[in-house]
Amino acid sequence: MAQQKRKVPEVTEKKNKKLKKASAEGPLLGPEAVPSVDGASSKGGAVLRPVPDAELELSPEEQRVLERKLKKERKKEERQRLREAGLAAQHPPARRSGAELALDYLCAWAQKHKNWRFQKTRQTWLLLHMYDRDKVPDEHFSTMLAYLEGLQGRARELTVQKAEALMGELDEEDPDPLLPGRVQRIRQVLQLLS
Numbered sequence: 001m002a003q004q005k006r007k008v009p010e011v012t013e014k015k016n017k018k019l020k021k022a023s024a025e026g027p028l029l030g031p032e033a034v035p036s037v038d039g040a041s042s043k044g045g046a047v048l049r050p051v052p053d054a055e056l057e058l059s060p061e062e063q064r065v066l067e068r069k070l071k072k073e074r075k076k077e078e079r080q081r082l083r084e085a086g087l088a089a090q091h092p093p094a095r096r097s098g099a100e101l102a103l104d105y106l107c108a109w110a111q112k113h114k115n116w117r118f119q120k121t122r123q124t125w126l127l128l129h130m131y132d133r134d135k136v137p138d139e140h141f142s143t144m145l146a147y148l149e150g151l152q153g154r155a156r157e158l159t160v161q162k163a164e165a166l167m168g169e170l171d172e173e174d175p176d177p178l179l180p181g182r183v184q185r186i187r188q189v190l191q192l193l194s
Contacts, residue, residue, distance in 0.1 A: 098121075098125050099125070099129070099135055101122060101125075102122045102125040102126050102129075103136070103140055105119055105122035105123075105126075106122075106126060106140060106143055106144060106147060107140070107143065109143075109147055110143045110146065110147075123155065126144060126147070127155065127158075127159055127162075130144050130185065130189070131166070131182050131185045131186060131189075132182075133181050133182070133185075141185065145188060145189070145192055148189060148192055148193060149192060151193070156193060159189065159193060160189075160190070160193045160194060163186050163189045163190045163193070164190065166186050167183075167186050167187070167190065170182075170183055170186070
C-alpha cells in the first residue's frame with residue numbers, strides 16, 4: 001500500500017517555527033516574559049523583558065508542548081551533570097520478577113493481609129503457571145488450591161476448560177516421566193473446581 005504524503009498547512013509550519021524559535025531563546029516564564037540575553041545579570045543570570053504579542057503568539061496548547069520539551073531537556077541536563085559528578089547510581093535497583101510478585105500476592109491473600117487487594121495481572125500469572133512446579137513450588141500450590149476455591153465467574157470457567165484440555169492432551173500423548181507432578185496438579189484443580 002502506497003504511503004500518502006500528509007499535507008501540512010502553512011499555519012502549522014508557522015507555529016512549528018515559532019516553537020523552535022521560542023525553545024532556542026530559553027524557557028517560558030510566562031506568556032508575557034522570556035529571558036533576555038543582554039549583558040545584564042540578576043540572580044539567575046537572566047533579565048526578564050516583555051515580549052510583544054507579535055513576536056510570540058503561542059496558543060495554550062503550544063505553550064504546554066514547549067514547556068514539556070524544555071522540562072525534558074532540563075531533566076536530561078541534570079542527569080548528565082549528576083553522571084559527570086559521579087553521584088548517579090551505577091546500577092538501577094533490580095526489579096522483581098512477575099513470579100516473585102505473583103507468589104507474594106498469593107501469600108498475602110493466604111495471610112489475609114489488610115492491605116491485600118485483587119490484582120488481575122497477578123491472578124492471571126498464577127492461573128497460567130500453576131501447573132509448573134518450577135514457577136509455583138509445591139509449598140505454594142496448596143495455597144493456590146485454596147485461592148482457586150474462591151475463584152468466580154469467567155476465570156473459573158476458563159480454568160476448568162484449560163485443565164480439561166490439558167488433561168485430554170496428556171491422555172493422548174505418551175507418558176513422560178516429568179509429567180506425573182503436572183498431571184497430579186491438573187487432577188487436583190479439576191476435582192476442586194468441577
